[in-house]
Amino acid sequence: MENNDHKIDEILSARNGHLYIEECDTTKLVKNFGSPLFVVSEQQLRENVKRFSSAFSQFWPDGPVDILPANKANWNTAVRTILSEEGAGADIYSEGELHSALQCNVDPNLISVNGGGKSDQMLKKCIESDVRITVEDLDEPERINQIAKSLNKVAKIRFRVKPDFPNLWKRTDFSLESASIDIGIQVYKSGIPAQYLETLGKQVLKMKHIELTGLHFHGGRHSNSLWYWKGMMKRYAQLVTHLCDAWGGYRPKELDIGGGFASERDPHSKLGERENTIMTFFTYPLELAMYGLTATGRYKVLSSMIEKVMVKMPGTQKAPSIEEYAETAVSTFRNTLLKGGLNLDGIRLQVEPGRGFYGNTGIHLTKVKKFKQQTKPMKMNWVLTDTTYFYLSGGIYEYNFHDFRIANNVNGTPKHVADIVGHSCYADRISPLVKVPDMKEGDIVAYLDMGAYQEVSASNFNALPRPAMLLVNGSKAEVIKRAETIEDVFSRDIIPERLQRKSQKATTTEEDAVAEASKEIENA
Numbered sequence: 176m177e178n179n180d181h182k183i184d185e186i187l188s189a190r191n192g193h194l195y196i197e198e199c200d201t202t203k204l205v206k207n208f209g210s211p212l213f214v215v216s217e218q219q220l221r222e223n224v225k226r227f228s229s230a231f232s233q234f235w236p237d238g239p240v241d242i243l244p245a246n247k248a249n250w251n252t253a254v255r256t257i258l259s260e261e262g263a264g265a266d267i268y269s270e271g272e273l274h275s276a277l278q279c280n281v282d283p284n285l286i287s288v289n290g291g292g293k294s295d296q297m298l299k300k301c302i303e304s305d306v307r308i309t310v311e312d313l314d315e316p317e318r319i320n321q322i323a324k325s326l327n328k329v330a331k332i333r334f335r336v337k338p339d340f341p342n343l344w345k346r347t348d349f350s351l352e353s354a355s356i357d358i359g360i361q362v363y364k365s366g367i368p369a370q371y372l373e374t375l376g377k378q379v380l381k382m383k384h385i386e387l388t389g390l391h392f393h394g395g396r397h398s399n400s401l402w403y404w405k406g407m408m409k410r411y412a413q414l415v416t417h418l419c420d421a422w423g424g425y426r427p428k429e430l431d432i433g434g435g436f437a438s439e440r441d442p443h444s445k446l447g448e449r450e451n452t453i454m455t456f457f458t459y460p461l462e463l464a465m466y467g468l469t470a471t472g473r474y475k476v477l478s479s480m481i482e483k484v485m486v487k488m489p490g491t492q493k494a495p496s497i498e499e500y501a502e503t504a505v506s507t508f509r510n511t512l513l514k515g516g517l518n519l520d521g522i523r524l525q526v527e528p529g530r531g532f533y534g535n536t537g538i539h540l541t542k543v544k545k546f547k548q549q550t551k552p553m554k555m556n557w558v559l560t561d562t563t564y565f566y567l568s569g570g571i572y573e574y575n576f577h578d579f580r581i582a583n584n585v586n587g588t589p590k591h592v593a594d595i596v597g598h599s600c601y602a603d604r605i606s607p608l609v610k611v612p613d614m615k616e617g618d619i620v621a622y623l624d625m626g627a628y629q630e631v632s633a634s635n636f637n638a639l640p641r642p643a644m645l646l647v648n649g650s651k652a653e654v655i656k657r658a659e660t661i662e663d664v665f666s667r668d669i670i671p672e673r674l675q676r677k678s679q680k681a682t683t684t685e686e687d688a689v690a691e692a693s694k695e696i697e698n699a
């Protein structure tokens with residue numbers, strides 16, 4: 176064991192200068208399986224089900240607690256099978272995700288089918304499979320009632336509600352423009368606006384083929400603060416008790432508080448924050464002011480700003496732990512419900528974590544193709560990798576700034592300020608202006624907290640085939656999604672017949688011309 180060996184978290188560690196995930200040396204994973212790679216830890220997946228379950232159960236003594244990880248964050252079949260073995264449910268959105276949940280044996284009672292504009296086909300499949308339908312549209316209950324009647328069934332539904340949050344005045348992280356969380360929640364399309372719920376509930380409670388099992392609310396990760404969770408759960412609970420009264424003493428069987436918990440190293444919105452404050456308010460005005468200087472003088476000041484002011488390392492600010500979120504969210508929710516007079520005895524509490532659950536289960540490994548430098552007119556360094564932010568689009572949409580390690584040199588001393596970039600033709604700045612040690616071709620960059628939303632949103636820009644996904648379990652590594660080939664990238668393309676004929680004709684004409692030319696040569 177080297178002196179510098181250390182644990183990074185439950186599954187990541189530095190050993191002999193290399194990054195390990197569980198018992199696997201990440202440099203060997205790249206050597207054996209190629210690069211780039213998404214790698215998922217089985218141990219972390221299993222532990223997260225237990226950890227979330229025990230954190231939330233501690234503060235909800237009234238009934239069972241169900242953990243329904245959001246399938247959209249990683250719907251891989253092997254991953255989902257592991258979660259089902261651990262007894263986790265699923266928040267699902269589309270027919271594809273429903274297929275994944277049913278195929279991987281998720282208990283139908285623990286499936287929450289979210290989303291507006293569901294098709295009749297989707298509703299029928301839900302009712303036939305006895306899964307919970309989380310209603311978003313005003314016309315949905317009547318449609319469900321009719322379909323359930325035709326199937327001679329009773330459909331289980333709950334309302335996804337949209338309370339007002341005048342108390343959430345702080346800025347939302349979801350937008351680069353300055354807007355409060357209150358406005359951020361209103362602008363978001365999902366949920367039944369509170370104004371319709373009293374009437375809708377009364378109608379639904381009379382429908383013969385529907386059982387209204389409870390209420391659902393998902394606010395999302397507008398902020399990683401406990402303040403946000405306190406304010407959000409208070410207003411949601413107030414709406415719940417108000418509706419229970421308005422519906423003549425209705426008692427839900429289950430209450431779902433959605434997801435939106437940050438993972439601890441929380442990459443979310445860290446790039447936007449930096450670009451907002453420094454780039455918008457400082458850099459550009461300063462650059463404009465310097466147009467009076469010589470170009471050399473201006474570049475010199477900018478180079479020095481890059482080194483001194485604009486360099487920033489990810490992963491330095493930690494979000495609360497899941498236990499802290501659970502305590503704040505559930506205690507506030509529970510106390511407000513009790514204050515509103517609701518008897519909680521036997522009510523199930525449901526939680527739908529996405530990023531907070533999957534984030535730390537995965538990493539992304541990418542090989543360095545070049546370390547490129549320029550000193551004039553302005554100093555810039557680039558670590559050019561063989562990945563691209565088009566494979567990481569889930570994070571790019573949310574201005575993620577991911578913590579990373581140099582997998583073959585974890586203890587290397589940071590020396591250069593560089594952009595770690597992807598190899599698409601875009602600027603592809605995955606990590607702008609970070610500090611890296613001496614870098615060379617063949618080094619491996621390991622991005623942390625890549626388990627949520629990244630692999631599932633990878634695209635093929637520049638006709639790049641998407642990477643494989645591995646599952647590690649102790650010292651074992653197995654491919655759970657093969658890498659795409661170039662043929663895969665083009666596999667859905669179809670050449671209309673008329674173009675095929677044209678191209679054949681072109682070939683025939685070319686062949687004729689060649690034959691003609693050879694004849695001429697022979698005759699000469």
Ligand SMILES: Cc1ncc(COP(=O)(O)O)c(C=O)c1O
Nearest residue numbers: 245393434435436527528529530
């Ligand atoms: C209904 C619902 N539940 C849960 C989640 C998971 O959210 P997060 O990843 O912020 O925890 C989402 C994400 O969009 C969602 O729409």
